[in-house]
Amino acid sequence: MADLLASLPGRLLTAHSRGWRSGRxxxxxxxxxxxxxxxxxxxxxxxxxxxxxxxxWPDAPFYVGGVTLARKDGHG
Incomplete structure (x- = not known):
């Protein structure tokens, strides 16, 4: 949740309406x-x-703040 909130100021304050030329x-x-x-x-x-x-929870296979990237075998 904190990472989601961290992205909020950037989305609200910086507009990318001009594409790669914005922010100059x-x-x-x-x-x-x-x-x-x-x-x-x-x-x-x-x-x-x-x-x-x-x-x-040191032995937990996951924690709330984690991100997992995965790929199914045979598809890529």
Whole structure:
């Protein structure tokens, strides 16, 4: 949940309406810096949450803060 909240400031403050050319001006740079500053506490909270998960359930095959990438054999 914390990682999801960390992406929210960037999605709300930085518009990518001009494609790869967006974010080149001073206003866009200020918005990007503000989005980054607002997202940092959520990233820290996510890392703390992951450490708590690993501490409470060290033998669990998963933890709440984890991401799993998988590929089915024979399909790629």
């Amino acid at each position: 001006g001073p206003v866009e740079s200020a918005r990007l810096a503000l989005a980054f500053a607002l997202a940092v506490p959520f990233h820290i909270l996510a890392r703390i949450g992951g450490a708590i998960d690993r501490a409470l």
